[in-house]
Amino acid sequence: MELINTLEKEYELYGMRWKEKPHIIMTDYGEKRIRYWSENEGMRWHIRWRDESSKGSGAVPDRMIRTKSGEPAIKYGNRWLTVHDHTETLYGCEDVERWGQFIATLLNAAVSVKNQEVFLKQIEPPVFDLNHCMTLAQKYLEANFQCMVTSIKESKQRLEFSRAIKNRMRNHALPVLDKELSVKNGKKIFHFLFYQGGESLPVKGYLPLRKFMVEWLEQTSPSSLKRLLTEVNKHFSLEQEQGLLLLAEVVMPWELYDCLDQLDNSSLERMIDGLKRYEDCWEKNRTLVKTVTEWFDEKRRKVAL
């Protein structure tokens, strides 16, 4: 009850009671989520991207509800605490236009990182480690499984291509994004997109967006993904440096980690199942790479025409 009392004292919220301790509370104004932060700078970053990306996109991120004195967070013991709206109803992927506009708003906010530079400078973009993959793959390579041989060969080519682009674009700022960018975080309140962000340390680069696109593809189709990119491009240009940086991240063979994770040679049956999952995972990501590169090619062709 101590926390509830504190919240009642600090916030303009009434009729508070626990729904799912310690994260979800019921209030007279609906369900609210409580987030706990042990690190102040990370929290400040999360406050900022939520505030920035709420501007005019027609979607609403789960911004921090302000206290009676207008603060976005309160100190609670040795942690910080924030209160957010909460709902369970999924938004789905039908409204491509709204999603596209929201992602564009996120990206616009993510590339304008003038504040908190010291904090953000400490964050390094994730690096793909082919040697680590090769070590993981070593014990399976002797069997010469066709899917592995092909995928590793292709991974090397894609890695080279991706590095070449990144190298060319090295002077351009990478966006800083919420790590848990996901279709599942898109919820519906009235008929608008309510986006529930995460709490993790942010990620520099387009990897969160790549994961989002894989998820999008799983739930929709290549043509829907292309429409999504077209919608994003209307509000955040993908036809210049930032588009190339996104392409570089999509081409980077990140899925090789996940593919290798599927393998298990403890029995023949498990090995066969693992290889099937390996192939599925590889193909799924291949569709992503193909769809995204096709979209960029189509864009280029249109410009050339």
Added chain:
Amino acid sequence: MTTEKDTLNYGPVLFHYDLFPEKLEQHGRVKKVITKRGTFALKEAEMSEDERSWFTHVIQRLSEIGFHQVVPLYPTKFGDYTVQLGSRTYYLMPWFASDERNERAKDEVLIDHLGKIHALTLKEQDFSNEVVEHSYQYLMNRWENRQYEMERFTEEAEQKTYMSPFELTYLSHFHQIMRMTEEAKRRLKEWYETCQREKRYRSVLCHGKVSRNHLIFNPTGEGHLLNFEKAVLDTPIRDLAVYFRRAAHQKEWSAEEGKSLLDLYEKHVPLLNEERGLLISYLSYPEPVFNAVDLYCMKRNDYSQIEMVHRLESRIRAMKKIRDFCDAIMMAPPPAPLEQTDSIPTKIHINDEGDHI
């Protein structure tokens, strides 16, 4: 009557206030939002990002300087004072029911509030020849171009064998209209010369859209101003000219009433001679009459001749009242001296087409 569509349309806005409407009613550009938590007024507007932050700043600033007769804005649960949805901006205020008992006192309260705001924000600016020169030239050019257009309309009408009732009405007042135009230009030139000579210029926070509709009374009968969307730092004459020009269109309005309202205003801000001249200049320029001619030229098929003639006659009547009012205020006593302050204006808006009726 609230429809499901209304709830869905306004849901994303009201979500920012944790409001769940039981009923929504349209009142002009304002929605009356009835909820379990009370009744609110939701205003819809079109504002750029800069305009939004200026608007919020103005409301907060008025409170800081001690002017509390402004309809307050409710912050969202995220601490913002406006909600942006697509190209639209929304803001929420308490709902004050109109109280007809106070209607008669409205003009006095409005002018009194305006005087208070102007007095609280009054600053004598460092003289900038460039700013004054630009403002003068801009307005003089615009007025001369408008005058030229009206002269052309007159010439074309005179060449017709059979003039329309509208043209006939216009022509019978043409000389008087032109006299007022010349008077307005002469006064503007005088204002410019005095500014050059005295090297002074005063600015205040102007409401920007002064109207009886932008004053409402709270349940205790206290008048509150609203709609500061067009607020701007400018000469106090900007607000006064907009107010008196509108007021002159009211049937019962007279020059005497105007004079007593201006006296009420001057208890807060005594006008300088050149400001009085500028007010006369603004009011004398027969822009409302010219606008009636524009409407006749562009939309004559949308209205009947009789409607057009009535509109023109009403504006000419108002122009005559304005002339009497100008005569009355020319004889006002000299104003009190000013205190020195130090802020510099970036521009002077000495007129705005949107302000005209």
